[in-house]
Amino acid sequence: MLDRTGPLLAVKDLQAWYGESHILHGVSFDVREGEVVTLLGRNGAGKTTTMKSIMGIVGQRAGSVRFEGQELIGKQSNQIARAGIALCPEERGIFASLSVEENLTLPPVVRPGGLTIDQIFELFPNLKERLGSSQGTKLSGGEQQMLAIGRILRTGARLLLLDEPTEGLAPVIIQQIGKTIRALKQQGFTILLVEQNFRFASTVADRYYVMEHGRVIDQFANAELDANIDKLHEYLGV
C-alpha cells in the first residue's frame, strides 16, 4: 500500500561497500514529494555512492531505502528503475554505438505520466537539431548532458537522481540546466541532486544535506543558506 503521508524517498542507515572498502557508514535523509534536495560535500564524501546505492548499482549495500513506502534495499537495479526512480549518472553514460535518437528513447517507459519527445525538445531545443547525428558521443559536453537528462524524463519516473549535471559545462549551459530543473520541479518531478557547485544548487534546491566521510553531517533549508554560509565554506573547503 502506498504511504501518502511519509516522504517519497526515505534513506535510513544506508551502508555501501566497493569490494573491501566500506564507503557509506550509515547515511540517512528524506526527500519529500515535489522537492529538489541537494547533497553537498567534498570529493570522496560519498555523494555519488549514495546515488548509486539508491539505484542498486554498488557492490554491496545494507540499511533501508524506501520509495513510496516500498523497501528497495533487496531489489535489483532493473526492479528499482521499474519502481519509478531514474538516474542521470555523473559520467552521463551516453552510448557511442547508439544514435542520438536511440540514446533518447533507450530507457523504457516504466509508468505513465512521462514527458513526450516534443516536451523534451521544448526543454532542450538543441537536441532536436542534433537528432540526426549518427553517434551519441559526437555531441558536445552540454548536449550530452541534456541528452542524459532528457532521456530519463520520458520514462515516467517520479524521482530523478541527477549526479553533478553541471560538471565541466560552460556558464550559459549551466544556466539552461538550472532553468530546466526549475521547470521539472514545476511539473511535479522530485529531484535529488548531487552538486559541488552550491552557488548553482542555491538557484534550484529546497533543502541541502552535507556529507562527509560517508555520513550526513548537517542539513538546512535553502532559506537558511546565508546563515550557514561560513559553516558550508568550511565543510566544502572552499
Place this chain on the structure above:
Amino acid sequence: MITIFGIPSAALFGQLLIGLINGSFYALLSLGLAVIFGMLNIINFAHGAQYMLGAVAAFLLLQWTGIGYWPALVVAPLVVGAFGIVIERTLLQWLYKLDHLYGLLLTFGLALIIEGLGRNYLGSAGLPYTLPDSLRGGQNLGFMFLPNYRAWVIVASAVICFGTWFAIERTRLGAYLRAATENPTLVRAFGINVPVMITLTYGFGVALAAFAGVMAAPIYNVSPQMGSELIIVVFAVVVIGGMGSILGAILTGFGLGIIEGLTKVFYPEASNTVIFVIMAIVLLVRPAGLFGRRA
C-alpha cells in the same frame, strides 16, 4: 572451352561456388561468435561443437522420428539453443567478471566433452544425411551447373545474416543489445533485465551455430569432428573481421570463403593456408581487425 586467365571457366565458377558455400558457413558461425563475444565477453570455443550438435540433431530427428529437413531447420536450433541456455545459466554466468581466458578454457573443455560423447555414440565415420526431395537437382546456368541445394544454402545464409544485422543495428531490441554491450550496469539501471538478455543472446548465438549445422548436414557428412575442423578457420575469420563487429563478421566470412575458393583455382597449394596468411597480415597492420573498434 571458355577460359579466364587461362583457367577453364567451369572450374573457376565451380570453385567460386564452393567458396561461397564455405563463406556462408564462415559467416553464420563467425556472426554467432561475434554476437556472443559482444554481449557475454566470452570467446565461445564450443561453437564448433554446437554447430555439430545441430547437424546431429537433424540426423537423429530423421532417424528416430522421421522428422525431415525443413522442420529440423527450426527444431534443431531450438533444441540446441535451449541446451546453450542451460550451459549459460549453470556455467558461463559465473565467468563474466573474470579474464577471457576462463571462458575460453571452459568452452574449449565443453567442446571436447561434446565431441567425445559424439564419437562414443556415433563413431567417427561420417553419417550421410539425405537431401530433401524439394532441393534435389540443379540449374544449368550456361557457364556452370548450380545445384539447387547449394543455391539455397547461400541464399538462406545471406538472409539470416542480413536479418541478424538488421535486428541488432536497426531495431529497438538491438539498441538495448548494443547499449548493454557498452555499459550493462547503466542499461540495467534503466529497468531492462540485462541478465535475461545475456542468456537469450547466448541461446541465439548457439541456435545460429546449430542452424548452420543443419544446413551443412546434407553437404558434408554428419560427424562428431565436423565442428572442430571448421572452427579454427572461423576463429581466423573472426580475428580478421574484428572481434565483436557484426557486419565485419558477415562480410569477412563471405569474403574469405571466396578468396579461399579462388586460391584453389590459381594456386591450390596455398588454399589451406591463405586465410591464416591473411590473418597474420591483418594482425600486423590492423591488430583490432578490419572492422574492429580499438578498445
